[in-house]
Structures are given as C-alpha cells and as structure tokens.
Amino acid sequence: MKLTNLIETDQTSQHHEAFLADVVNGLSTEQKSISAKYFYDDIGSELFQKISQHHDYYPTKTEFSILENISNLLPTIINDAEIDIIELGAGDGHKSELIINGFINAKRKVNFYPIDISEKAMQLLGDNLSINENLHIHGVVADYLHGLAHLKAISNNKKLVLFLGSNIGNFNKEQTDQFLTMLCNALNNDDYVLMGFDLKKDPAILNKAYNDDAGLTKAFNLNLLTRINRELGGDIDITQFMHYGFYNPYRSTMESYLISLAEQTITLKAANQTFHFKHLESIHLEYSHKFTPSGITKLAEHNGFEITQLFSDEKDYFIDALFHKIVHKDMYD
Numbered sequence: 001m002k003l004t005n006l007i008e009t010d011q012t013s014q015h016h017e018a019f020l021a022d023v024v025n026g027l028s029t030e031q032k033s034i035s036a037k038y039f040y041d042d043i044g045s046e047l048f049q050k051i052s053q054h055h056d057y058y059p060t061k062t063e064f065s066i067l068e069n070i071s072n073l074l075p076t077i078i079n080d081a082e083i084d085i086i087e088l089g090a091g092d093g094h095k096s097e098l099i100i101n102g103f104i105n106a107k108r109k110v111n112f113y114p115i116d117i118s119e120k121a122m123q124l125l126g127d128n129l130s131i132n133e134n135l136h137i138h139g140v141v142a143d144y145l146h147g148l149a150h151l152k153a154i155s156n157n158k159k160l161v162l163f164l165g166s167n168i169g170n171f172n173k174e175q176t177d178q179f180l181t182m183l184c185n186a187l188n189n190d191d192y193v194l195m196g197f198d199l200k201k202d203p204a205i206l207n208k209a210y211n212d213d214a215g216l217t218k219a220f221n222l223n224l225l226t227r228i229n230r231e232l233g234g235d236i237d238i239t240q241f242m243h244y245g246f247y248n249p250y251r252s253t254m255e256s257y258l259i260s261l262a263e264q265t266i267t268l269k270a271a272n273q274t275f276h277f278k279h280l281e282s283i284h285l286e287y288s289h290k291f292t293p294s295g296i297t298k299l300a301e302h303n304g305f306e307i308t309q310l311f312s313d314e315k316d317y318f319i320d321a322l323f324h325k326i327v328h329k330d331m332y333d
C-alpha cells in the first residue's frame with residue numbers, strides 16, 4: 001500500500017499547534033469541550049477497533065450486515081470498468097473490504113484511497129486488506145477536509161466516496177451542510193457517495209451501546225486526557241474524571257461528556273496555562289446525531305445530491321444511503 005502522510009510531511013507542527021489551540025479554546029469556554037476528532041491517537045484507534053467488535057455496540061455489526069447485502073449490487077448500479085473508491089475516516093478497513101470485493105468480483109479495476117487522520121488506523125487497514133492485481137491502494141493520512149481538497153485532483157475515473165460508521169452524525173447541522181456542500185463540489189457529475197446513518201431507536205439500546213459493559217467507551221473517552229498529558233504536557237489526574245454518555249431525545253443525539261469528580265486545577269505546560277474545574281463540571285466530547293429516513297433524504301437533496309437508494313438492516317437500526325451527484329442541464333443551455 002502506498003501511503004502519503006499529509007500531516008507528517010507538511011503539517012506536523014501545524015497539527016500540534018491546532019490540537020493545542022483547540023484544547024486551550026475548548027477548556028476556556030463556559031461549557032468546556034474538546035473535539036471528538038482528537039480521540040484517534042494510536043491507543044484511541046485500537047480502542048475504537050475493540051469497541052466496534054463489542055456485543056453492546058450494535059452500529060458496526062449492523063452496518064456490516066447491510067454492506068454484505070449490497071456489495072454485489074453496487075457494481076450493477078455503478079458499472080464502470082475502473083472506479084476510484086475514496087473513503088473518509090476509513091478506520092481499520094473491514095467495511096471497505098466488503099465494498100471493494102464487490103467491484104473486484106465483478107471484474108472491475110479499483111483504485112482505493114482511504115483517508116484517515118490516524119496513521120495507526122491506516123496501518124490496521126493496510127494489514128486487513130488482501131492483495132489483488134486489480135486493486136491499487138493509496139492511503140492518505142489527513143483530515144477529511146484536506147482529503148476532500150485532494151479528491152478532484154485524483155483522476156477522472158468515476159468516484160464512489162464512502163463515509164461510513166455514521167461519522168456524519170458527529171457534525172452539527174451547520175457543519176453537516178458545509179461538509180456535504182464541499183463534498184458535492186469536490187465530485188464530478190454522475191459520481192456517487194455511500195454514507196452511513198445511525199437511526200433513532202429505543203434509547204435503552206443507544207445508552208447500552210455507548211456504555212459497554214467492558215468499559216471500552218469509558219477508556220476511549222478518558223484516553224483523550226492521557227493524550228493531552230502526553231502531547232501537551234498536561235498534569236491531569238485521569239482518576240478524577242468520569243465518563244458520562246446518554247441519549248438526549250430533544251436533540252436526537254447521543255452525547256458524551258467527561259465529568260470532574262472534584263474541584264481541581266490542571267496545567268498544560270505547552271500553553272503555560274492552568275484551567276479550573278468546579279466539582280461535577282463537564283467537558284463535552286461528542287454528539288452523535290440519530291437520523292430518520294426522511295431526514296436523510298432531505299439532507300441529500302438540500303446539498304445537491306439525489307438519493308439512489310436507502311439500504312437498511314432487518315431491525316431498521318441503520319441506513320447506508322447511496323447519494324448520486326446529478327447536474328441537471330437547463331434544457332435551453
């Protein structure tokens with residue numbers, strides 16, 4: 001697998017500066033927060049892989065079952081001899097492999113461009129994908145937005161962009177529209193996107209998934225503090241914070257917080273700054289929006305796509321939506 005590390009080659013210090021600036025800003029606001037994109041250092045990526053295999057965490061296995069069902073169907077809808085599959089936030093590549101194999105089995109040539117902020121995730125992916133003479137893999141370690149900027153320059157082949165795992169649910173409404181508009185602009189007419197959406201469901205199922213009985217999600221969230229200690233010279237006592245994740249039906253989101261178990265002050269050497277926590281004060285980490293089928297259709301159409309098909313599982317827990325970019329020519333042009 002060829003690998004381009006956009007973060008390492010030209011942005012290591014920028015990346016560090018951005019992490020520092022985001023943490024300082026996030027801990028300086030009234031509702032403290034840290035962006036979920038910083039979960040994925042090497043340990044975070046390994047923990048997420050374990051979460052995704054845990055019996056309480058339904059999203060990965062549910063989406064996997066949908067992709068198993070549609071992997072042979074997709075090449076009948078997208079029937080070009082050569083295709084570029086670009087995956088944003090590819091993770092360990094288990095889902096990618098299903099989609100890629102559908103095209104390879106249909107005797108298509110596939111150029112696969114996984115884009116992920118985590119180099120560790122990219123290594124896991126490289127280990128998982130099997131070699132085939134019709135498959136060329138070029139991994140890119142980068143933020144989605146940088147990855148998107150590269151999309152158009154890749155080639156003129158038909159593109160299928162994968163954005164799985166309901167990663168879209170981590171954005172707020174404004175960020176979602178911005179992201180989808182950027183994505184649409186980065187594609188050519190007749191390109192496709194396959195996007196995963198976690199659906200609204202019984203809150204008990206949601207709460208269980210984000211509070212697994214092995215404590216993996218708890219460890220995943222607390223690891224963010226360990227990462228701050230290591231990379232930003234923090235002195236945070238991890239035992240003085242607890243993980244709190246719950247479903248908020250008013251916003252239709254799972255929400256994740258870390259809650260301070262004591263009144264305490266932490267120091268970040270890299271910023272030469274201290275931050276005070278009241279007893280039970282929280283740090284917001286993540287929203288994970290839960291969707292409805294009609295909401296998904298509206299979102300696609302509002303941002304320049306047509307829905308080709310919504311694919312669901314037997315319990316209606318999850319949808320993988322196939323978006324199609326169609327530029328309608330004015331009949332008088």
Ligand SMILES: C[S@@+](CC[C@H](N)C(=O)[O-])C[C@H]1O[C@@H](n2cnc3c(N)ncnc32)[C@H](O)[C@@H]1O
Nearest residue numbers: 037040089090091116117118121143144164165
């Ligand atoms: C929840 S995991 C999902 C992985 C995989 N798509 C799946 O569905 O199982 C999120 C993945 O996106 C990556 N990621 C998170 N934020 C990112 C960002 N802003 N830019 C690029 N990758 C990101 C993480 O490193 C991680 O591998």
